[in-house]
Amino acid sequence: MAGSADHSQDRYSRAFFTYEPSPVGNAIFIAVFAVLIPLAVIIGVKCKRLLCATAVVVGLALEVIGYVGRVLLRNDPISEAGLNLFLVGTTLGPNFICIVIFMTVPPVVTVYGDHFRSWRPKWYQYLLYALTAASVILELAGGLVSTMSDTQNKADTGRHVLATGLALLIVALAILIFHAVLFAIAVRTRNHSLDIKFAGIYNSGSFKAFIFAYAFATILILIRTAFRIVVVSEGYDSSIAQSEVLLLVLDGLMVLLAAAIVLVFFPWRFLDRSPPQTSSPKASKTLPQRIEVPPYELPSTHSSPTYNMNPKTPMIPKTPTVIYAPRKSNYAEPLPQRNLVDHEALW
Known part of the structure; x- marks a missing residue:
């Protein structure tokens, strides 16, 4: 019995913290992450983006579970359930926040113009989502194997699998950042070809703040993931893994800020607005309408009606003066006119 207990205690000592987790710090993170969950539901229903809101809710719920596991570790330092909850919750939670960021890119590209992007839409969707899904699977499997x-x-193998899953998330974020930089350069250097239909959106201060906020959230997730890779690679008993300050700042705080940014600057609050009716100065001018002038024939040299040759007025022919000349066979000879003056008598 003693040997079995020593073996179990040796297994726990490799995984559990050598310090007592702070009750205040963990309680704050639990409370804040929990408060954000109903807020995410309300925003998702209001914007009619339940899939995006569900991803945020799942990520926040996993973070709550993770910090509840830390509280269990404080009460029971050898609690295997507490360690599993902590590792699984805090490791998987940021992946779902990343999914929301990945879902934001296609509509942002549409606002600026598809001709600025450096990737194909199907390639983007399949690759980044596949990397995220593989990261979740490897992180879950590696976290459970390393603690159980x-x-x-076997514990080292589990840590390596967990580190591989975290590295896949780093790769997905790196691909996103690289193509986002190329896209920003293309928009900056070829802004003359922007679609004027969305000028009211991409010229607004709120939309620009949304772009910078999501870029900042991506950097925060990247920093957190890099920190977790170092922790897992060094081992759970390393000085980095046993530093609660580093864990709360470089892990908990980074994820909390990223989740808050995603909700405050929820993308479809800015992207679902109908394009304003904007027009360029050239397009605002009323083009002259083409006037169709009916064709007319030139007057002949013979006696014919008189035509109005002014093209600005309607071509209405004047009433012609017709000289009536009846045939002699149909009428009697006209009587000779009587002269009022006798010319013969004058002479």
Whole structure:
């Protein structure tokens, strides 16, 4: 019995913290993450983006579970359930925040113009979402194996799998950042070809703040993921893993700020607005309408009606003066006119 207890205690000592987690710090993170959950639901329903809101809710719920696990570790330092909750919750939570960031990119590209992007839409969706899904699977499997293994070799294998899953998330974020930089350069250097239909959106201060906020949230998730890779690679008993200040600042705070940014600058609050009716100075001018002038024939040299040759007035022919000349066969000879003056008598 003693040997079995020593073996179990040796297994726990590799995974559990050598310090007592702070009750105040963990309680604050639990409360704040929990408060953000109903806020995410309200925003998702209001913007009619339940899929995006669900991803945020799942990420926040996992963070709450993770910090509840830390509280359990404070009450019971050898609680295997507490460690599993902590690792699984705080490791998987940021992946779902990243999904929301990935979902934001296509509509942002549409606002500026598809001709600025350096990737194909299908390639973007398949690759980044596949990397995120693989990261979640490897992180879950690696976290459970590293904490539930009875031997050091299995625990090390689990940590390596967990580190691989975190590295895949780093790769997905790096791809996103790289193409986002190329896209920003293209928009900056070729802004003359922007679609004027969305000028009211991409010229607004709120939309620009949304772009910078999401870029900042991406950097925060990147910093947190890099920190977790170092922690897992060094081992759970390393000085970095056993520093609660580093964990709360470089892990908990980074994820909390990123989740708050995603909700405050919820993308479809800015992207679902109908394009304003904007027009360029050239397009605002009323083009002269083409006037169709009916064709007319030139007057002949013979006696014909008189035509109005002024093209600005309607072509209405004047009433012609017709000289009536009846045939002689149909009428009697006209009587000779009587002269009022006798010319013969004058002479």
